[in-house]
Amino acid sequence: MNIKSLRLIHFRNYENVEFNFKENCIHCFYGKNAQGKTNLIESIYFLSHLHSFRTHSLDSLIKESYHQMLIEAKVESGHTLSKVKVVVCDQKKHLFHNDNPIKKYSDFVGIVNAISFCPDDILLFSAPKKIRRNFIDMELIKLSKKYTFTLSRYNRYLKNRNIALKQEKIDKDLIDVYTSQMIEDEIVIMKQRKNFIKNLMEYSNRLYPFFSSQKEVLSAKYETFVDTSQDLKEQIVKSYENTYVKDCMYKATNMGIHRDDIQFLLNDKNINEMASQGQKRSYLLAMKLGLAQMVYEKTNQYPILLLDDVFSELDTIRKKELIQILPENMQIFITSAEEMDPSLFKNRKVKFYKVNNGFAKEVSQ
Ligand SMILES: Nc1ncnc2c1ncn2[C@@H]1O[C@H](COP(=O)(O)OP(=O)(O)OP(=O)(O)O)[C@@H](O)[C@H]1O
Known part of the structure; x- marks a missing residue:
């Protein structure tokens, strides 16, 4: 998948800019802090x-002193070229695909499939x-229509069940x-x-060995x-029977896939409890690139990879190794505070842009 062009109007510190990006190319945005690279x-x-x-x-x-913003892109996926647009105003998102309005978010999510790696991602391990x-x-919503449909139907039943539990009688x-x-959908999910x-x-x-010795x-x-x-x-049916009285007392569904969690482990120990910041970063980087590979094998297309400030804590050897393992037929966007x-x-096909106060200018190297 490739973004052929991107237009931003009143998005963050961008006034009105348009970019033409190259297929399967690494696009590097560099510049001082707070210029608009991450934006x-x-x-x-x-x-x-x-x-x-x-x-x-x-x-x-939305850019300060404006009331709406627009993000628009032409996206190539397989042999299909399409246009996606999001306008945000009055706290609402208005979605368009090939200029047709889209009502349901689930019909829009996944048209552009991007995977990001950002410094704050390590909070995933300690987050609620x-x-x-x-x-x-x-990620499953982007990959599977069946999952999207089943999850939203489960959430509807759950909402109705909770309303029913709140009735006096x-x-x-x-x-x-x-x-x-709910049980039928829970099994699928x-x-x-x-x-x-x-x-x-x-x-x-x-992929982890590339980032850790x-x-x-x-x-x-x-x-x-x-x-x-x-x-x-059998287990789910029994669990609901056992918690029915508690559900009536709390007037809410106390158990179900809406309370699931994932524990990430390094050498069988919870990563959050024992790993260093560096180990967590390597874990995440391996996981995000692993995810990209998984998407490729399922859809025959690489997602777009967004790497925010990924180089700041890697030495030159690790930087080179990272670039080498990035698949050649993947479009990638990298930000860095330093010139690369x-x-x-x-x-590798690569383009460099210098970002300065809401302007990004392509520079030849
Ligand atoms: N809604 C907004 N309106 C105007 N400017 C904004 C808005 N939101 C953020 N900014 C500006 O965008 C800049 C931050 O941009 P960004 O987060 O992309 O920084 P960066 O170039 O990635 O820097 P760093 O290397 O420090 O992460 C700041 O100057 C901030 O004031």
Whole structure:
């Protein structure tokens, strides 16, 4: 997948800019701090995920003293070229695909598939479990229409079940109807989550040695409310029966895949409890590149890779190694506070841009 062109109007510190990007090329944005490098890759991430990797506030994405912003891109995927556009105003996102308005976010997410690596990503390990769950969900949503459909239907049933639990006189028959509908969807979601995590760790383990000289094994434990190696349906049915009284007391569904978590392990120990910052960064980098490889094998297309400030903590050898393992048929965007040494990128298509106060100018090397 490639972004052929990107237009930003009143996005962050950009007034009105347009870029033409090259297929399967590494685009390097460098410049002093606070000039707009991260803003650029944030805009691509936003097109992919419909949220930012650093804020929940839509207003902060709009350039100061304006009321709306636009991100528009022409995207090539396989042999298809399409246009995607997001306009944010009045706290709302307006989505367009080939100039047609799109109502459902799930019909938009995944048209642009970008994977990012940012310094703050290591917070994933210590964040509330909802953030880790969202990370897995978002990747599955981009990859599988069935997952998207099943998860949103489960969430609808869950909402209805919770409303039914909040009634003064609880209708047990109605709760049972919602429960049995939820169980069918839970089985599908659990299987997909478990499978995704297993595959992701296999790919990540293959890449980790490029970032660490230690012999370490990455793994992840999918944590849900039943034992996923046993028959799921029987266990889930029993669990709901056992917690029914508690659900009535708390007037909410206390158990279900909406409470799942993932524990990331390094040598079988929780990464959050024992690993150094460097180990966490290497773990994440291996995981994000592993994810990209996994997407490629499933879709036959590499996602777009966004690497924010990835070089700052790597020595020259590791920088070279990183560039070498980046697949040649992948479009990549890298930011750096320092000018990048062109010799790092030998045999690769590469473009350099100097970013200065909301302007990015291509420079020849
Ligand atoms: N809504 C906005 N309106 C105007 N300017 C904004 C807005 N949001 C952020 N900025 C400006 O964007 C700049 C930060 O840009 P960005 O985060 O891309 O920095 P950067 O070039 O990646 O720097 P660093 O190397 O320090 O990470 C700051 O000057 C900030 O004031």
